[in-house]
Amino acid sequence: MTTVTSGTAARTEGVGPLLRAWRQQRRVSQLELALRADSSARHISFIETGRSRPSEEMVLRLAEHLEVPVRERNALLLAAGYAPRYPETPLDDPALEVVRAGIERLIGGFEPYPALVVDAMYDVVAANRGVLALFDGVPEALLTPPLNAVRLTLHPRGLAPRVRNLREWRGHLLEQMRRNIALRRSERLRALYDEVAAYPVPDTACPEEPAEPVAYFALPMVIEHRGRTLSFVSSISTFNTPMDVTVAELAVETLLPADPATAEYLQTWLS
Incomplete structure (x- = not known):
């Protein structure tokens, strides 16, 4: 390569x-x-x-x-001997104020459902209150900026012990990272992949059979939160035809309720 x-x-x-x-x-x-x-x-x-x-x-x-x-x-x-065509503008630059404001409105509008924005390294650049609530109980050391969504999810002291179907969800995340490594050819992303792929899988990763079978329309992330079991499906969107490297590498991820019980609970989550 x-x-x-x-x-x-x-x-x-x-x-x-x-x-x-x-x-x-x-x-x-x-x-x-x-x-x-x-x-x-x-x-x-x-x-x-x-x-x-x-x-x-x-x-x-x-x-x-x-x-x-x-x-x-x-x-x-x-x-080829030509000047670069696409600028890489820092996200805090005044030129991207409209982008930042739009992102904040977008993820804020998803509340109470969790939503966040990550860059090419899965570092969190914006998150709503739903996401921050999921991080309850995560050690401060893992919450030191820049927060990394993959590291927070798969770290044995992060969300991993609370994810009931960790083996499946971990496989999904690692496959997503492998596709992005092939697409972007990033050594930094490869180093992150090697780090998180080496994390031990907690004993709690063995899924428990639900009392009643649930027919999911997509692979859910099943996670314990404040004594409840919540199920989310992930949706990821990007900017269409971006002309800036920074904007091109942003992804908006939303976690939507995968069952009626989760949807009902989320309505009182942030009240």
């Missing part, structure tokens, strides 16, 4: 091998990519072998058809 770690490394390696690696990862042939990008397989081959230098427009067109993340599109442009 080819990994771009800096602008200098990208320029040294050249755009051809990087585009070939993305194409192979997406399991797309040169001919198929050429048809998508209104080009020819010969031209794609010349680009990948360094015999032809693609235009800036072609780099962006190929990146779009290969579904290359915005951050990595900048790396492709650098490797």
